[in-house]
Amino acid sequence: MILEMKKGLLILLGIVLLAVAAQQISTCCFRSTPLQWLCHEYGLSPQQAERMKVLQSEYGARCGPFCDQMCEANANLETVALGSGSVTPEVRAAVVETDRIRTETRIAMLRHFYAVAAELPAEKRRAYLLKVLPLTIDSCGMQHP
Amino acid sequence: MNSPDDLSFLLQGWQPEVTDTRDFNRGVWMRLEVAESRKGIDLTAFLAWVQYFTRPRIAVTAAVLALFGGVFLGTIQSRAADEDQYLRSLNPYSAQSHQR
Numbered sequence: 001m002i003l004e005m006k007k008g009l010l011i012l013l014g015i016v017l018l019a020v021a022a023q024q025i026s027t028c029c030f031r032s033t034p035l036q037w038l039c040h041e042y043g044l045s046p047q048q049a050e051r052m053k054v055l056q057s058e059y060g061a062r063c064g065p066f067c068d069q070m071c072e073a074n075a076n077l078e079t080v081a082l083g084s085g086s087v088t089p090e091v092r093a094a095v096v097e098t099d100r101i102r103t104e105t106r107i108a109m110l111r112h113f114y115a116v117a118a119e120l121p122a123e124k125r126r127a128y129l130l131k132v133l134p135l136t137i138d139s140c141g142m143q144h145p
Numbered sequence: 146m147n148s149p150d151d152l153s154f155l156l157q158g159w160q161p162e163v164t165d166t167r168d169f170n171r172g173v174w175m176r177l178e179v180a181e182s183r184k185g186i187d188l189t190a191f192l193a194w195v196q197y198f199t200r201p202r203i204a205v206t207a208a209v210l211a212l213f214g215g216v217f218l219g220t221i222q223s224r225a226a227d228e229d230q231y232l233r234s235l236n237p238y239s240a241q242s243h244q245r
Binding site for chain 2: 004007008015016018022023024026027031033035036056059064109112132135
């Protein structure tokens, strides 16, 4: 009786380990690149996939410099703000500069989103935009239908 | 409406019901014993249930279900991670997109 219980417990443990191992291995094995995910998720053809690759590459080249600009602008804002006791014209200008870069970035992002959406099947464009738009639009807790 | 005399009459006939503390203590111990014995039943039931896995057919079925369940869960998790990675690649300020 006790031997049967031990055997049963061991088998159960083995089954649990098997499930965990299967989950871990499949999580690793089924991973893909961001572009592969996009093509799979929206059922794109190889030609459309190539177009996406070009779009993504252009987007990276266009938006990459914004990161450096934003880092510089933020560092400048920090320096100016720490050296001031009130909102001086310099502080205001530094804030405006960070907002300007942020706005340019958001516009570039939106252009890219629309370019990608235009390549997707018509019925999937809205779903794609709903997924990516929160990256450019600050959430205020509203839910889209 | 009752008069004060009626109320006095009612109060005279009222007997407070005070529970015997010995009964109360006994009741608490009995409830504790029942709760303990239930735990024993749960463990016994679990060990009896575990014995089913010694039957080859049940063990194989459970293993296959665990395998498929694990793969299914892993697939869902990997797709969610891929989606997250794609969204991060769109953010110009994330380290990942900056590396491109």
